[in-house]
Amino acid sequence: MKIREAITTKVSTRTSKILNILVKILGAIIIAIVLFLAIVYTVNLISNKSEQRRIEPYGQLVPVDGKNMNVLIQGDGEETVVLLPGYGTAAPALDFKALIDELSPFYKVVVIEPFGYGLSDLTKKERSTENIVSEIHEALQGLHIDRYILMGHSISGLYGIDYVNKYENEVSAFVGLDSSVPSLSERKIEASALRALNLLKKSGLIRLQMKLSADPIAELPFDDTTKEQMRLINRQNIYNPTQLNEAGSMYTNFKGAENLSFPKNLPLILFVQANHPVTDRWLPEHVNQVKDSVDGKVITFEEGHYLYRTKAKEIVENFRSFMKEIK
Structure with a gap:
């Protein structure tokens, strides 16, 4: 009996020691994780403030809905081209640089940076198509621009089709740069996913992930100064x-535009990537958009989604030829 008790006591003591070791290891791991997250959070705060001071202003601020929207204007042609960015484009006025340089010898080029983009303010206002379109129009009204060609990349094709129906008397043509089509809807993003992204952004983990990942800006056809400014922004x-709100509103915005089409008499030219990596409906749906247009045309490029970065010269040449043909 005494031997059994001794063995039990010995086993119990050994188990207790193992548990104590495990608890200490677990505690050390928790402390290390907390310390790591605290360092990442602090570095992110310090970096944000430091980087804000290194961003070089460009364009001009226009009052819109009680906030400031950044707009870049280049060129002094008789006709005006208004450029609208795709979703998530960090600094539209910089990203469109090659296209602006090709357009500006012939047109007055106005690049709109919507709220949450580039150097524009953030807004808590719902990112519905109605609000986004209204804000862009208010910016142009503030600049006394009331006749123009609308040129939009990606998601701006969705906003653009609503815009030209609301302000048909102001828009003289629409140009799509691999623009979104209402019939090809984006997937619905759950609120929980958006909250998680917001938390990751605030924690600094997004910055860390970007630091450890390949730099998507490194290979862009821009000078080093422009690329560094794009990274900072x-x-x-x-x-x-604001951008997360827009992402959360995207599914509803697509559904709301399903029955919209471009006005029949509005000149319409769409520059489209020939081979979409996800859907074989991309090109046919763009062709479908122009089929009822009096002056409609689709031009394809063997390029990716951001075709204006590398095909700016070809885009402008084809666009100018199209505009001459319809006059």
Whole structure:
């Protein structure tokens, strides 16, 4: 009996020691994780403030809905081209640089940076198509621009089709740059996913992930100064509350535009990537958009979604030829 008790006591003591070791290890791991997250959070705060001071202003601020919207204007042609960015473009006025340089010898080029983009303010206002379109129009009204060609990339094709129906008397043509089509809806993003992204952004983990990942800006056809400014602005704007709101509103915005079409008499030219990596409906749906237009045309490029970065010269040449043909 005494031997059994001794063995039990010995086993119990050994188990207790093992448990104590495990608890200490677990505690050390928890402390290490907390310390790591605290360092990441602090570095993110310090970096954000430091990088804000290194961003070089460009364009001009226009009062819109009680806030400031950044707009870049280049060129002094008789006709005006208004450029609208795709979703999540960090600094539209910089990203469109090659296209602006090709357009500006012939047109007055106006690049709109919607709220949450580039150097524009953030907004808590719902990112519905109605609100976004209204804000863009208010910016142009503030600049006394009331006749123009609308040129939009990606998601701006969705906003653009609503815009030209509301302000048909102001828009003289629409140009799509691999623009979104209402019939090809984006997936619905759950609120929980958006909250998680917001938390990751605030924690600094998004910055860390970007630091450890390949730099998507490194290979862009821009000079080093422009690329560095794009990196700085991207780290400020990525997953900001305004852009997350827009992402959460996207499914509803697509559904709301399903029955919209471009006005029949509005000149319409769409530059489209020939081979979409996800859907074989991309090109046919764009062709479908122009089929009822009096002056409609689709031009394809063997390029990716951001075709205006590398095909700016070809885009402008084809666009100018199209505009001459319809006059």
